[in-house]
Amino acid sequence: GVASFDCPAPPLIEKNITSSDKDGTFCWMANRQSEVNIGNAFDQAWEALLEEDDSEALNVTAGEGSAATITCRLGYRSAVVLSETDSKDAKDDTTITDCQEREGKFHGDTRVNVLFPGKAAYEDNEDNSSSQPAVALVHNLSQEYVLHSLRTSPLFEKFKLNEETNNDNNKRVSLISLAHNPETQIAAYLMNNYHKESKPQLLQNARIYMKEALKSAFIGYEIAVTEGLIDGYGVDSNGLSLQPNHDMHLAWRDVLECAAHAFLEVHGDGSKDTSSLKTIRLPGNVLETRGLKVANEINSFFGTSAGNNGEGTPSEEGLTTFTEDQNDPLVQQRQKLRKMRNILPKSVEVYVTRPLTAYPHGGTGWDQSSPGLSESGGGISAPPAFLNGDNTASGTDSDGKKIDAKHPVRILDYQVESGPIGQPGELSWSNLHYKQYGPRPSAYQPILNAVLSHFDADAILEASLERELTVEERETLEGCKLIRDMVHDLDTSLDTMKSFAAYEEYLVNVAVPLIYGSFEELDEESAGMLQLFFRVHGMAVRMVVSRWTREMLMGGCTNVQPIDDETVSSTMKLDKDQEEKMEKIRQILG
Secondary structure (H helix, E strand, O other): OOOEEEEOOOOOOOOOOOOOOOOHHHHHHHHHHHHHHHHHHHHHHHHHHHHOOOHHHHHHHHOOOOOEEEEEEEOEEEEEEOOHHHHHHHHHOOOOOOOOOEOOOOOOOEEEEEEEOOEOOOOOOOOOOOOEOEEEEEEOOOHHHHHHHHHOOHHHHHHHHOHHHHOHHHOOEEEEEEEEOOOHHHHHHHHHHOOOOOHHHHHHHHHHHHHHHHHHHHHHHHHHHHOOOOOEEEEEOOHHHOOOOOOOOOOHHHHHHHHHHHHHHHHOOOOOOOOOEEEEEEEOOOOOOHHHHHHHHHHHHHOOOOOOOOOOOOOOOOOOOOOOOOOOHHHHHHHHHHHOOOOOOOOOEEEEEOOOEEOHHHHOOOOOOOOOOOEEOOEEOOOOHHHHOOOHHHOOOOOOOOOOOOOOEEOOOOEEEEOOOOOOOEEEEHHHHHHHHOOOOOOHHHHHHHHHHHOOOHHHHHHHOOOOOOHHHHHHHHHHHHHHHHHHHHHHOHHHOOOHHHHHHHHHHHHHHHHHHHOOOOOHHHHHHHHHHHHHHHHHHHHHHHHHHHHHHHOOEEOOOOOOOOOOHHHOEEOHHHHHHHHHHHHHOO
């Protein structure tokens, strides 16, 4: 029943990785291994399909057209950062192969982060190597990079370049490559030119720069289609779902315009074919609702919708009227697209991504004012420090009390254990548990009290009144105090939790090391008490996070009964302060 595979963006090298193997080959593996994996996964799925003795397998293997579609996002890659001298030597060295992924190899390379800062030769390296180069996260949508990536792709080589030898058993695969987050090029231009231009002109030029980059990528895609590398192309962008006044906004009409110009560049205006633009993907969910509106606008332009099987009458957008300002750039763009209807595809498939995940600032990583445009002391700010590998200014690790780019809002409920303490609990949704037992797991308060009592160290305190404590007793007393403080802080901050994933990360990075640092060894009873507390506290965090998410979705409505099939809106009352607070949160989320 699987109709398509999605090859994710290249897995990134973790910033805290200590391996010395961060050369070009390692970067190539980071960039390409996901393609190898998806090809192998498809082979296994195909073999399983052939083993099915039913009409579905027969239709897929003997039918016409593609049996499955594989989509890959293209734009980001891990790359070695070379010094100016090394970079010059690399260009002259013919022994360096394509697997030596390096920053600056292609025109248009733009650094968006530093994944590993590198090590100098005099530092202590675990493997006694002389030095370790830095590794950057690079974004590129140039024609050169697109064609290089597709022509050297293990996945595309597997299914297209060697189609005659590898396409056994009628394994018909349609490959679609998607330009990933073109709006990143806007940020790139802003960060590289913030000190050269005035603010209004800077943003206008940044958008022009982004459109040129996207057009260049589409030219590469059109060439790749003629070479038989891919069956079509598209865009996967967070910027498509942003408000038009956001600096990182990408207009869907710009995508169509770039596709039309790219087609003319490759095929000329005498061709009877049409653009190979196939797919547009954008985020959309109950918090980021603009993505759904944009999807409807695109479908309306092509005259398609979910109810007419992709067939319908295109919109009359672009017709000249006396009521519109003919000097308005948007009006001019609509008229231009109308003239290009004959080279645009008859329809485009629109997909909504991450329906259960909402990121701050629409997933761009930047608020309303982009890097290079935010005001600081009356001037224009410099690029963020992390572009040079300095992560010290990025703030402390999240403890679950806030939403950030690494810990988005998850639009789902959690299941928690319910029932009397000491008995095996049944799992129930946190909302139903809230209705029956209240805002905390039924076992939470008794276990909290038991843990605080267990680590109160009363016996040691009483002994200190009669004699001087031993070194071991003093260390135990200090450890008990630290654990009591930690448990107390976790309890008092419970109602501020907004991300369960960030909370788990906090436990691993802060709470557990604190416990290990307080005691050389925990007795079995103490370890069991802490394990029991973290288990029930984790359930409490799940309840708080899901309730906070639900309140945000409800707007400013308070007095809301737990949501089930019998809930009626008449029980809701509007708290204006809460409404304004939630409105600010929704604005941050785009």
